[in-house]
Amino acid sequence: MSRTKATFLPPVMEARRWLEGVDFSDRPLINVSQAAPVDPPPQQLRQAIADVALNVPDAHLYGPVLGLPALKSELATQWSAAYQGSITADQVGITSGCNQAFSATISMLCDQDDEVILPIPYYFNHRMWLDMQGVKTVPLQTGPDMLPDPAYAGELITPRTRAIALVTPNNPCGVEYPAELVRAFYNLCQDRGIALILDETYRDFDSRTGAPHDLFADPNWADTLIHLYSFSKAYRLTGHRVGAMVSSVARLEEAEKFLDTVAICPNQIGQYAALWGMQNLGAWVSGERDEILDRRAAIAEGFPTLEQQGWKLRGLGAYFAYLEHPFAMDSDDLARELVKQAGILVLPGTMFTPDGDADGKRQIRIAFANVDRAGITELFTRLAGLNL
Structure with missing residues (x-):
């Protein structure tokens, strides 16, 4: 098959x-x-995209596999401030959408017959990629509040477990995972030597003020956390396919092999659009x-x-x-x-x-x-x- x-x-x-x-x-x-x-996208961003298309010749060429340096630097700076932590530009990889960030993460972490724990219900594209990679999805049932239990997750970890993947605010349920719950999963993964994949595609629409978790404040966050993000929702750039993967330098080097083989580089014009959006569209x-x-x-x-x-x-x-x-x-x-x-x-x-x-x-x-x-x-x- x-x-x-x-x-x-x-x-x-x-x-x-x-x-x-x-x-x-x-x-x-x-x-x-x-x-x-x-x-x-809003009119001003569309104008910025047009200006790049007309006036930045390099935007039409291959770029760095892990993304535009200026965009990586901007994300590292803004995320460090927002999460009150420390992220450097070389810990950021830009991808062709957040789905590709997840695909690169799994390809970098997993071998055939390895396992990844997903809370149920899950984001279907995550399950699809695991299926196609021969990686076993281990379902983690959620409670009546649609929140997963880290203690139960701990019982599901085996020698083949490579990661637990969380999405918050959640797709499909919408629930926002409390900071202490995210921290509990992080501690579990850290203790058991597996990765925590944290997909925050919808972070810009979280109802809470301030940082939704404190993981980046841990000086050793990159040993455990792989953070995923999408520029598509905040800036209406769905067709431009721009996402991000924040992780250790060593893991990004492994992910680069996958990214170079699949797309060579993220959409250059889309990356300039995401950069302009981050710098100008906060309000x-x-x-x-x-x-x-x-x-x-x-x-x-x-x-x-x-x-x-x-x-x-x-x-x-x-x-x-x-x-x-x-x-x-x-x-x-x-x-x-x-x-x-x-x-x-x-x-x-x-x-x-x-x-x-x-x-x-x-x-x-x-x-x-x-x-x-x-x-x-x-x-x-x-x-x-x-x-x-």
Whole structure:
């Protein structure tokens, strides 16, 4: 069997196929399936991109495999301040999106039949890459609050375990992992000699003020922590594919082998765009965060209507609301029915959980990054009106 046949079809693309042949003329589709902004970058950033394309000849050539030095330096400086720690530019690698950062991390850490622990529900692309690398996903069940237990995780570690991978704010659940929980997982990984992969793709939309954890304050953080980030969400650069991997110099040297083979270098123009955004769009990103937090509040305020019908809000934050439905059908069947009966496209919990997982059959993910307050009200109205 080929490596690609070892895993499932891309969930977002599979869900889009459910739209074929459905007429939405009398009721516009509410698409809450994908966690990515659909609007282009702000005008000033688009102008900066145009200026780079016209006036920076090197932006059209191969660049350093681990990224633009100025962007690496800027990220190291800003992250050191934000996390009250110490990060140097040579501990930063720029990647072609955060998915590639995760892929490079696993390729650098793992061999065939090694193991990585993922809290359930997991981000499906993480599971897909592990499948295709022949790395075993070890599921870590979460509690009613959708938070993983480090003590339980410790029981799952074997001689083949190479890492625990956390996503906070979480995809798909939205929950923000408390700083003390992140620290407990870090301590566990440090004690057991494995890596902690911490994906903070949605850090810019965390509802908390200040640093969400203190891991970078540990002088020895690079021995254990591998931090992943995406510029796509904060600056609407999804199509430019720019992410980051913050780790030890030795681990980045290993990751460089993977990156050079797969893409040679990250998108040069996209890197200049990310740099310009970091240096100039702080206030704009803050406004984007305020809007997302307002949509989060709108879901919390409107949810009692659904709760009266048996729905449960299992997680909420960043771009996501994670719901438990009250119907006598599996969530993948429900998701297809929602397209036809309510004009709503969501992803079922079965796309974020192992085959046969009972919880996944009861859950759906709402990605509300592109739905404003009025759209959220309409979403709840349609869900409340279901007759299944």
